[in-house]
Amino acid sequence: MAKNIQAIRGMHDVLPQHSPLWQHLEQSVAGVLASYGYREIRMPILEQTELFKRSIGEVTDIVEKEMYTFEDRNGDSLTLRPEGTAGCVRAAMENGLLHNQTQRLWYQGPMFRHERPQKGRYRQFHQIGVETFGMAGPDIDAEVILITSRIWRALGLDGLELQLNTLGTAEERATYRDELVNYLQAHHDLLDDDSRRRLAGNPLRILDSKNPAMREMLDAAPTMSAHMGDVSRAHLDFICETLTRAGVPFVLNPRLVRGLDYYSRTVFEWVTDRLGAQGTVCAGGRYDGLVEQLGGKPVPAVGFAMGLERLVAVLEEIDPDAGAVSADLYLVLMGTAAEREGLVLGEALRNALPGREIVCHCGGGGMKAQFKRADRSGARYALVLGDAEIEAGTIVLKPLRSDEEQFVLARDAVVATVVERLSA
RNA sequence: GUGGACGUAGCUCAGUCGGUAGAGCCCUGGUUUGUGGUACCAGUGGUCGUGGGUUCGAGCCCCAUCGUCCACCCCA
Numbered sequence: 001m002a003k004n005i006q007a008i009r010g011m012h013d014v015l016p017q018h019s020p021l022w023q024h025l026e027q028s029v030a031g032v033l034a035s036y037g038y039r040e041i042r043m044p045i046l047e048q049t050e051l052f053k054r055s056i057g058e059v060t061d062i063v064e065k066e067m068y069t070f071e072d073r074n075g076d077s078l079t080l081r082p083e084g085t086a087g088c089v090r091a092a093m094e095n096g097l098l099h100n101q102t103q104r105l106w107y108q109g110p111m112f113r114h115e116r117p118q119k120g121r122y123r124q125f126h127q128i129g130v131e132t133f134g135m136a137g138p139d140i141d142a143e144v145i146l147i148t149s150r151i152w153r154a155l156g157l158d159g160l161e162l163q164l165n166t167l168g169t170a171e172e173r174a175t176y177r178d179e180l181v182n183y184l185q186a187h188h189d190l191l192d193d194d195s196r197r198r199l200a201g202n203p204l205r206i207l208d209s210k211n212p213a214m215r216e217m218l219d220a221a222p223t224m225s226a227h228m229g230d231v232s233r234a235h236l237d238f239i240c241e242t243l244t245r246a247g248v249p250f251v252l253n254p255r256l257v258r259g260l261d262y263y264s265r266t267v268f269e270w271v272t273d274r275l276g277a278q279g280t281v282c283a284g285g286r287y288d289g290l291v292e293q294l295g296g297k298p299v300p301a302v303g304f305a306m307g308l309e310r311l312v313a314v315l316e317e318i319d320p321d322a323g324a325v326s327a328d329l330y331l332v333l334m335g336t337a338a339e340r341e342g343l344v345l346g347e348a349l350r351n352a353l354p355g356r357e358i359v360c361h362c363g364g365g366g367m368k369a370q371f372k373r374a375d376r377s378g379a380r381y382a383l384v385l386g387d388a389e390i391e392a393g394t395i396v397l398k399p400l401r402s403d404e405e406q407f408v409l410a411r412d413a414v415v416a417t418v419v420e421r422l423s424a
Numbered sequence: 425g426u427g428g429a430c431g432u433a434g435c436u437c438a439g440u441c442g443g444u445a446g447a448g449c450c451c452u453g454g455u456u457u458g459u460g461g462u463a464c465c466a467g468u469g470g471u472c473g474u475g476g477g478u479u480c481g482a483g484c485c486c487c488a489u490c491g492u493c494c495a496c497c498c499c500a
């Protein structure tokens with residue numbers, strides 16, 4: 001067993017018992033996005049390493065130590081995408097999608113980070129992401145958040161909390177950052193090792209620390225609001241007001257800081273308490289500087305990404321049977337003549353019943369075994385076709401989910417009867 | 425990258441003081457010549473993650489290694 005080849009650490013198979021829920025999730029999200037006029041974009045999962053270094057930020061953990069980076073045969077440094085925004089921006093720029101126009105885009109697929117796996121955190125994980133370009137006002141920020149809220153409703157997902165914050169403009173953040181660093185340095189003796197390390201690189205993240213020993217000191221730390229200009233303030237106010245009027249509750253969390261460097265102004269996160277330490281199920285914000293940072297003309301942008309593994313986990317936590325599918329009809333086929341007939345009959349039934357799940361028993365086996373399979377398939381009805389029926393030109397229809405007795409049908413009445421029964 | 429728990433049948437697990445492996449589920453067959461969902465009986469299935477070591481003897485003790493899980497960190 002152990003000598004057999006195993007999946008790469010932190011990379012998992014989605015098995016058939018789980019794939020229906022994945023499909024339901026993906027289809028629900030795609031449906032909501034379509035209803036807002038968003039279009040799917042598909043990018044390669046490999047990009048030049050430089051793209052991620054320039055977009056995510058050189059000093060982030062992702063770029064410093066979590067990227068799957070390797071040399072192509074011609075010596076180019078390539079990286080398996082650790083997130084989707086960078087590649088999406090690259091694709092949009094490269095194909096002229098950002099030239100004097102707005103875009104509402106979404107994408108889906110695997111991302112790769114070389115982290116230590118734990119609950120809700122994997123080395124290959126899947127995201128559905130949304131990126132919008134060319135819209136500077138807070139309306140699009142609000143729209144994007146409203147979309148996420150509608151997605152949860154479409155999925156029947158409740159109990160998520162929306163947290164919202166603003167990081168201000170790059171300039172506003174810089175002055176705040178200076179003040180914060182001064183404050184933290186004044187309390188240097190209270191900082192833990194992690195926080196001291198972050199003081200130089202990413203001091204805002206210290207505010208997010210889980211260390212209770214620093215709680216009091218951090219609570220008294222200066223906040224962003226004093227450094228926010230009127231425009232940034234109005235931007236946030238518009239979003240808050242829109243969410244309130246649309247009936248989407250939120251919590252302002254001044255400590256909310258996104259991990260990636262490119263965010264500005266709006267940041268938000270949907271969190272759950274059902275997932276242990278990895279409670280963020282969806283996160284995003286505005287990143288007005290990124291396109292320019294990657295060599296384009298300045299283009300305002302807003303986006304978010306949701307983690308599908310985490311959403312699947314929450315959905316299963318709420319309803320362990322979520323996504324379970326079952327057959328509608330199971331054909332029990334006894335003997336070679338019936339096996340030959342059965343597949344053809346199955347085709348006729350599927351022609352008459354599009355979208356229904358109709359399973360023909362294959363592989364032989366006794367009546368008992370076949371009925372056991374029929375039961376396990378969840379089918380409402382079984383059709384029984386054997387030598388006796390073939391000879392008599394009949395077929396047996398047996399209800400599997402009620403006490404009703406089975407009955408014999410003429411062969412040419414089968415399709416009509418099954419159609420009638422299944423639509424009842 | 426750091427810390428902790430854990431790897432025994434396809435799955436969930438038991439296995440005492442070291443004495444060459446067990447249950448339930450699943451699957452197959454039977455009780456019922458062709459009837460599931462209930463019951464009973466029987467059967468298939470394991471190099472005890474892997475590699476070393478200690479021992480007359482290791483699932484059990486020791487070391488290493490791979491993997492899983494949980495937390496830190498980080499993040500979706």
